[in-house]
Amino acid sequence: MIKFDCSKCGRSYRVSDQYAGKRVRCRECGIVNTIPAAKREPVGCGDSVTAYNNLLLELSKFEKQAPSLEIDS
Numbered sequence: 001m002i003k004f005d006c007s008k009c010g011r012s013y014r015v016s017d018q019y020a021g022k023r024v025r026c027r028e029c030g031i032v033n034t035i036p037a038a039k040r041e042p043v044g045c046g047d048s049v050t051a052y053n054n055l056l057l058e059l060s061k062f063e064k065q066a067p068s069l070e071i072d073s
Contacts, residue, residue: 002038006031 003014009029017038025032 002035004033004036007033 001014002017002020003012005012006026006029008031009026011026011028013024015024015035019035020037022035023032024035
């Protein structure tokens with residue numbers, strides 16, 4: 001779904017991705033607008049990788065602080 005605003009009056013519109021690049025007339029002010037291309041959200045895992053690395057750092061700190069345990073046989 002593409003969301004865009006009229007370049008003159010600011011009225012908001014939502015249209016299907018299939019209309020990207022088409023020209024439409026604003027119902028409010030009558031100016032002709034070109035529907036922008038659909039914005040694709042980047043699919044990535046950058047935030048989760050960063051969170052995972054931060055968790056590993058925290059765990060390694062606790063591992064260093066933990067007392068060693070000796071087991072008698």
